[in-house]
Amino acid sequence: MNFYMLVEGKSAEMKIYPKLISIYRPQYRRAKSLEDIGENSYYMFSGMGIPSLYDKIGPSIQDIQEFNETHPQNIDRLVVCLDTDYYGNEESTHFRITQELMKRGGLGIDFTVILQTMCIESWFLGNREAYPKIAGQDFLPYSKHYDVSQNDPEKMEPPDDKITIGSYAKQYLKKMLNESGRTYSVRQVKDVTTEDYIRGMDARLRETGHIHSFGYFKDFLEEL
Secondary structure, three states: OOEEEEEOOOOHHHHHHHHHHHHHOOOOEEOOOHHHOOOOEEEEEEOOOOOHHHHHHHHHHHHHHHHHHHOOOOOOEEEEEEEOOOOOOHHHHHHHHHHHHHHOOHHHOOEEEEEEOOOHHHHHOOOHHHOOOOOOOOOHHHHHHOOOOOOOHHHOOOOOOOOOHHHHHHHHHHHHHHOOOOOOOOOOOHHHOOHHHHHHHHHHHHHHOOOHHHHHHHHHHHHO
């Protein structure tokens, strides 16, 4: 199977997903351009955030249709990956993105929606090994607000309405990792995309059912 990934972010997801795919499906190759697509490959394109992502759905569908009409090797599926924080929950996000896919011609192709609840950083907060045994001064306000080592990171809310959950989760993840000399930003993801770190997220999902939307992505990979 070959697939076309349209991801919400312009930086983090474009780095994160190739790392995840290389761990779980190392036989898959990222195509640098549509013309580079061959057997067991995928192409990635950034939606440049919400609501810009919706404007990219139509061109992505057109890319797939035109490619399949002119090449012996098909693109079998469009995969759309996005956070749920913009609409506040999975149901509303899935409804909106499915509406957009249908409206823009998606009935003619297979598609998969991968929700990142509430944001992709919630997945990485699920690694219990990364949570410090003793919170330092910079991290203490975050650990007091919500202990992600015990409670589901996807259910965390921001401390007040002056900050979104997406922004707060990014701050939380960075402060948590800083406690062990690591870091995170939308441009710097290497510390959360090692195989050991990802396997820690696996264990959390398997043992507790937390970060359940990470399972949506894993389920998709199982289908390949």
